[in-house]
Amino acid sequence: xxxxxxxxxxxxxxxxxxxxxxxxxxxxxxxxxxxxxxxxxxxxxxxxxxxxxxxxxxxxxxxxxxxxxxxxxxxxxxxxxxxxxxxxxxxxxxxxxxxxxxxxxxxxxxxxxxxxxxxxxxxxxxxxxxxxxxxxxxxxxxxxxxxxxxxxxxxxxxxxxxxxxxxxxxxxxxxxxxxxxxxxxxxxxxxxxxxxxxxxxxxxxxxxxxxxxxxxxxxxxxxxxxxxxxxxxxxxxxxxxxxxxxxxxxxxxxxxxxxxxxxxxxxxxxxxxxxxxxxxxxxxxxxxxxxxxxxxxxxxxxxxxxxxxxxxxxxxxxxxxxxxxxxxxxxxxxxxxxxxxxxxxxxxxxxxxxxxxxxxxxxxxxxxxxxxxxxxxxxxxxxxxxxxxxxxxxxxxxxxxxxxxxxxxxxxxxxxxxxxxxxxxxxxxxxxxxxxxxxxxxxxxxxxxxxxxxxxxxxxxxxxxxxxxxxxxxxxxxxxxxxxxxxxxxxxxxxxx
Numbered sequence: 001x002x003x004x005x006x007x008x009x010x011x012x013x014x015x016x017x018x019x020x021x022x023x024x025x026x027x028x029x030x031x032x033x034x035x036x037x038x039x040x041x042x043x044x045x046x047x048x049x050x051x052x053x054x055x056x057x058x059x060x061x062x063x064x065x066x067x068x069x070x071x072x073x074x075x076x077x078x079x080x081x082x083x084x085x086x087x088x089x090x091x092x093x094x095x096x097x098x099x100x101x102x103x104x105x106x107x108x109x110x111x112x113x114x115x116x117x118x119x120x121x122x123x124x125x126x127x128x129x130x131x132x133x134x135x136x137x138x139x140x141x142x143x144x145x146x147x148x149x150x151x152x153x154x155x156x157x158x159x160x161x162x163x164x165x166x167x168x169x170x171x172x173x174x175x176x177x178x179x180x181x182x183x184x185x186x187x188x189x190x191x192x193x194x195x196x197x198x199x200x201x202x203x204x205x206x207x208x209x210x211x212x213x214x215x216x217x218x219x220x221x222x223x224x225x226x227x228x229x230x231x232x233x234x235x236x237x238x239x240x241x242x243x244x245x246x247x248x249x250x251x252x253x254x255x256x257x258x259x260x261x262x263x264x265x266x267x268x269x270x271x272x273x274x275x276x277x278x279x280x281x282x283x284x285x286x287x288x289x290x291x292x293x294x295x296x297x298x299x300x301x302x303x304x305x306x307x308x309x310x311x312x313x314x315x316x317x318x319x320x321x322x323x324x325x326x327x328x329x330x331x332x333x334x335x336x337x338x339x340x341x342x343x344x345x346x347x348x349x350x351x352x353x354x355x356x357x358x359x360x361x362x363x364x365x366x367x368x369x370x371x372x373x374x375x376x377x378x379x380x381x382x383x384x385x386x387x388x389x390x391x392x393x394x395x396x397x398x399x400x401x402x403x404x405x406x407x408x409x410x411x412x413x414x415x416x417x418x419x420x421x422x423x424x425x426x427x428x429x430x431x432x433x434x435x436x437x438x439x440x441x442x443x444x445x446x447x448x449x450x451x452x453x454x455x456x457x458x459x460x461x462x463x464x465x466x467x468x469x470x471x472x473x474x475x476x477x478x479x480x481x482x483x484x485x486x487x488x489x490x491x492x493x494x495x496x497x
Contacts, residue, residue: 001026001177002047002149007059009042009201011052016042018201020059024177024194026148031180031188033210033222034198035412036382040181041079043198044151047179048074063149072102075147075176079154079383079410081134082329084141085126091137092122098144106144112174113140114166128253130279135159136167143174150174153181157410160277160435161476183412185211185226197222225413227420227438229477233462236445243268243429244289244401249298251288258284260453261298266401266446271423271430273444273461275437275476281453282433286403289431290322302400318348321394325406327386331378337389338364338374344396356396363392367422384415391422403431408439437477441465449473 002024009017017039024030032040042052049068051057063069078084086094095106107117113136115121126134135157142150152171156164168190171178182188188195189211197205197219205216214220242265251259259281266272274282287293289300294309301307302319324330331340342360345351351359364374367388369381378386387407394402404423408416420443423430434440440447440461447464449457449472457470468474 001028001064002030002179003060003062004043004047005060007043007046007057007061009039009046009051009055009057011055015201016052016055017046020196020198020201020203022194022196022203022206024179026064026177027175028193029172029178029180029191031182031192031195032198033182033185033188033195033412035222036384036415037200038198038412039201040198041153042201044076044153044179044181047149047151048076069149072145073148075142075145075150077135077139077142077150077152077155079157079181080326080328081126081138082326084138085134087126090123090125092119095122095140095144098141102145104144104146106140109140109143112143112170113137114163114170115140130283133278136163139167139170147176149177149179151179151181154183154410155180156182156184156187157406160275160280161437161478163278164435183410183416185223185413222413225417227413227416227436227442229437229441229465231438231441233441233444233465235460235462238270238445239267241268242266243270243303244431245299245301246289247299249285249288249295249300251284251293251295253284258453259288259295262450262453262455264448264455264458266429266431268400268429269427271432271443271445273440273447274431274433274450275435275440275447276450276472277476278435280450282450283405284453285450286322286405286431286433289401290320290403291317292322314348314350318397319399320401320403321397321399322403323387323390323394323405323407325409327383327390327407328378330390331386333378335377336375337369337378337381337386338371341374341389341393341396344393348397359396360392363396364389367392368418384411384419387411387419388422391419395426399428401429401431402426403433405433406435408434408436437465449476 005021007017007020020043032043034040046057061067099106110117115136156167168187171191180191194208195210196203197210199218205219210219211223214223244266246262246264249259249262262285276282284293288295291312307316338360342356345356345359346353361371361374369385369388408419423443432443444461447461448455449470451472457464457473468477
């Protein structure tokens with residue numbers, strides 16, 4: 001079905017993909033795994049006939065024996081939904097337009113993507129959906145073209161364990177050939193018939209059992225760095241006085257409640273993990289705390305300062321900083337990264353621009369980004385590098401409370417470990433939103449589980465992870481990706497070369 005031979009992609013003298021070859025029989029699943037910048041996305045885009053601007057592509061690609069593939073043959077699900085969703089058009093209008101072009105069914109595509117097809121849902125705009133819902137909406141758009149091949153780039157990014165399991169089952173049931181670009185090793189184990197490990201654009205290892213019995217040092221490191229929710233949790237002493245106080249907080253969208261009477265205390269230096277299903281209200285709570293969404297009842301205070309629900313002053317904004325899930329969307333694509341990081345110190349602390357630039361470079365250096373890289377525009381940085389830059393930008397405000405919203409989703413296990421190490425070295429109060437309970441287990445002192453806008457469980461991380469009291473917590477801890485059963489291998493012809 002798919003034959004790739006000696007694929008090479010060059011950009012300004014730099015090799016992005018270096019001699020990659022593999023085959024994928026019809027109806028099978030191939031996973032490309034590797035760190036940010038390893039060449040996965042560039043390889044995936046090549047299957048669509050796309051390439052980054054200014055690059056040279058050599059080698060051969062055949063899809064069903066043809067190249068280029070006929071329009072609609074290859075569907076694409078990108079890592080960041082915001083890059084393909086139209087923020088100004090209602091969901092239904094966009095889906096209906098695609099369906100008319102291809103003679104397909106909107107309701108069937110939404111059902112396959114595990115989304116509702118009722119009128120209320122179709123009248124929403126993309127920004128009114130959770131990150132996980134946006135990702136599934138992009139999958140539905142791809143299915144409307146009736147593709148024979150789908151290239152899914154981090155399709156499970158930002159989704160809870162239950163939804164990930166549902167999506168894994170959905171992808172397995174699709175009658176298409178699937179090329180999965182993923183850092184999610186559990187999804188790869190559940191779905192992939194064959195796996196290719198990439199590093200610096202080269203294949204370092206391939207086969208159906210790479211993750212179970214890796215041979216290369218790099219593959220072993222990727223597997224070893226995967227966080228485990230069953231790993232021991234070390235309890236740290238916490239301050240008795242709360243730094244962040246939330247009382248009966250209630251908020252919603254157009255009369256629809258998203259957060260309902262949440263009360264929460266977070267101590268100085270405490271790291272609180274906030275978990276729950278996609279759309280449960282985690283991000284709405286975080287946005288309220290950061291002043292990005294107004295609440296309708298209740299209150300929020302940091303130390304002795306009561307925060308208003310909207311129109312916060314400069315001192316208010318310095319108290320709570322927010323690092324977004326989609327780091328790329330949070331940067332201006334046309335300005336250098338260090339300039340945008342420095343702007344935080346200028347705007348929120350009134351620091352002169354020269355000194356702010358120096359502070360920005362110092363923070364970026366601590367995050368592992370040297371001055372040469374920091375002076376580039378965002379598209380020159382990998383996802384992990386941009387996420388570290390976003391973290392440096394937030395820290396330049398010198399906040400007392402830092403909110404990290406799914407900032408490790410879509411990152412490889414090695415880059416993820418680097419980000420978590422950076423966070424654990426910070427001396428501030430941290431709210432860490434994540435669907436990955438292994439990541440939460442590694443960083444959190446306490447955990448709050450949210451369901452339908454309410455906290456249903458809250459306590460020390462060790463207790464919540466070892467003896468969960470609520471059914472939702474138990475369901476999130478029970479990895480549902482294992483329910484996506486793989487078919488038996490076809491034979492040696494499925495092996496990448």
